[in-house]
Amino acid sequence: MAPQLDGYFEQVDALSESFIERLRSAVAIPSVSADEARRPDVIRMSKFLVSELTKLGAHVESRELGPQPEKPHLQLPPVVIARYGSSTSKRTILVYGHYDVQPAGIEDGWATEPFSLSIDDKGRMYGRGSTDDKGPVLGWLNAIQAHKEAGVELPVNLLMCFEGMEEYGSEGLDDFIGKEAKSGGFFADADAVCISDNYWLGTEKPCLTYGLRGCNYYSVSVSGPGQDLHSGVFGGTAQEPMTDLVRVLGTLVDTNGKIQIPGINEMVAPVTDEERALYDPISYTMENLHESLGSTTTIHSEKEPTLMARWRMPSLSLHGIEGAFSQSGAKTVIPAKVTGKFSIRTVPDMESEKVNEYVYKYVDEQFKKLGSKNKCEVKLQHAGNWWVASPNHWNFSAAGKAVEKVFGVKPDLTREGGSIPVTLTFEQATGKNVLLLPMGSSTDAAHSINEKLDRRNYIEGTKLLGAYLHYVAEEPMSNGA
Ligand SMILES: C[C@H](N)C(=O)N[C@@H](Cc1c[nH]cn1)C(=O)O
Numbered sequence: 140m141a142p143q144l145d146g147y148f149e150q151v152d153a154l155s156e157s158f159i160e161r162l163r164s165a166v167a168i169p170s171v172s173a174d175e176a177r178r179p180d181v182i183r184m185s186k187f188l189v190s191e192l193t194k195l196g197a198h199v200e201s202r203e204l205g206p207q208p209e210k211p212h213l214q215l216p217p218v219v220i221a222r223y224g225s226s227t228s229k230r231t232i233l234v235y236g237h238y239d240v241q242p243a244g245i246e247d248g249w250a251t252e253p254f255s256l257s258i259d260d261k262g263r264m265y266g267r268g269s270t271d272d273k274g275p276v277l278g279w280l281n282a283i284q285a286h287k288e289a290g291v292e293l294p295v296n297l298l299m300c301f302e303g304m305e306e307y308g309s310e311g312l313d314d315f316i317g318k319e320a321k322s323g324g325f326f327a328d329a330d331a332v333c334i335s336d337n338y339w340l341g342t343e344k345p346c347l348t349y350g351l352r353g354c355n356y357y358s359v360s361v362s363g364p365g366q367d368l369h370s371g372v373f374g375g376t377a378q379e380p381m382t383d384l385v386r387v388l389g390t391l392v393d394t395n396g397k398i399q400i401p402g403i404n405e406m407v408a409p410v411t412d413e414e415r416a417l418y419d420p421i422s423y424t425m426e427n428l429h430e431s432l433g434s435t436t437t438i439h440s441e442k443e444p445t446l447m448a449r450w451r452m453p454s455l456s457l458h459g460i461e462g463a464f465s466q467s468g469a470k471t472v473i474p475a476k477v478t479g480k481f482s483i484r485t486v487p488d489m490e491s492e493k494v495n496e497y498v499y500k501y502v503d504e505q506f507k508k509l510g511s512k513n514k515c516e517v518k519l520q521h522a523g524n525w526w527v528a529s530p531n532h533w534n535f536s537a538a539g540k541a542v543e544k545v546f547g548v549k550p551d552l553t554r555e556g557g558s559i560p561v562t563l564t565f566e567q568a569t570g571k572n573v574l575l576l577p578m579g580s581s582t583d584a585a586h587s588i589n590e591k592l593d594r595r596n597y598i599e600g601t602k603l604l605g606a607y608l609h610y611v612a613e614e615p616m617s618n619g620a
């Protein structure tokens with residue numbers, strides 16, 4: 140395999156500038172799934188992928204998912220599915236990624252235009268979606284191209300599934316995967332699944348990830364007055380929705396992250412001694428956290444409770460308030476309706492439905508305690524389950540060998556604090572092992588301002604994805620099903 144991989148690696152290096160241009164084109168499409176006005180751009184991004192994959196010689200289909208639940212005037216973006224190779228003597232690997240991104244605007248504090256790839260002298264490539272998840276998605280396309288141009292045969296059949304609603308709870312995708320994983324469906328012959336959509340723990344050492352937290356995302360709206368009011372004219376005469384909302388939101392979690400909703404923490408599976416022992420060997424320091432956090436304002440001061448808090452415990456975050464005055468300046472308005480957004484990251488053995496029940500009950504109680512005449516409504520916006528898999532499978536061993544080949548180190552085995560709602564769906568629908576093989580590093584600032592992907596992670600990451608396909612082709616079946 141060595142000469143084949145060497146030829147492939149050389150080709151990746153030779154094509155690296157064109158791979159960066161491919162990422163530049165993708166970042167320039169503001170495919171923000173949460174923003175209705177951006178839906179045409181999300182669709183444009185799907186077309187970009189279809190066109191790139193077609194040029195590479197893949198069989199590509201753009202599959203419609205129908206109207207968006209709750210917003211039926213909007214069509215969901217299509218799922219782009221593709222196949223490269225169909226040899227019955229090769230293993231078939233299904234890869235997943237998403238082409239939608241989180242919202243971003245220069246006014247949020249970005250140092251450069253978020254939808255224009257900007258590369259600094261250290262090779263940091265800034266732009267929304269660079270690491271989450273356009274870089275990794277394009278990594279698969281780059282891997283195909285470099286194989287073709289190096290004249291190296293892809294040692295597996297590659298199935299691809301790229302969606303455009305991941306950052307909005309992967310609406311519509313579960314049913315689609317369920318259907319396509321069945322006999323005769325597009326994904327029916329997958330032997331294993333690989334997802335590149337999370338991050339290394341630090342900046343130097345790659346990792347393989349076998350667990351994710353789930354995410355239940357809520358909105359809580361408080362309304363009263365018929366329209367926004369002048370606070371000089373109406374202040375002191377009307378009960379204010381914003382006052383009620385911040386008081387309710389303030390009861391959900393404390394400064395040290397302890398969730399105040401009864402029943403939530405009680406559902407968490409106890410940590411076993413065996414599990415605790417897994418944390419010690421992981422290469423991670425509080426300095427790594429400070430670097431990625433951009434501050435030292437941590438809740439814990441030690442590595443183990445920090446990693447547990449991220450991977451193994453639930454957390455509740457407040458995200459924002461729709462309808463509130465948020466610009467600079469001093470507008471003296473009383474907003475008539477405000478909607479707070481918060482989410483709970485879930486872990487084993489939390490049950491999503493129960494989490495919802497506890498949240499609704501608690502929010503109602505807290506609002507009632509205020510004795511307000513305003514109206515309060517709490518709703519689930521979307522939910523995705525937690526996932527934990529076995530890393531003792533050929534899918535993981537192959538990825539471990541690929542990491543050693545490309546980066547010269549053994550990867551850490553990690554869990555991830557973020558959520559990829561369809562991971563569990565893929566596992567259940569295909570009945571196959573799912574591996575998370577991240578490309579980006581801990582300092583990439585996914586979802587934040589100044590999101591970036593380092594050139595090294597993108598180019599060596601492309602090598603890694605290709606090398607993984609070679610090692611996966613060679614792994615004996617005995618190691619897992
Ligand atoms: C880990 C992945 N790259 C990611 O960012 N996932 C999102 C998924 C999500 C859930 N609700 C909204 N988006 C995340 O973890 O926030």
Ligand SMILES: [Zn+2]
Binds near residue numbers: 271
């Ligand atoms: Zn994301």
Ligand SMILES: [Zn+2]
Binds near residue numbers: 271272336
């Ligand atoms: Zn992502």
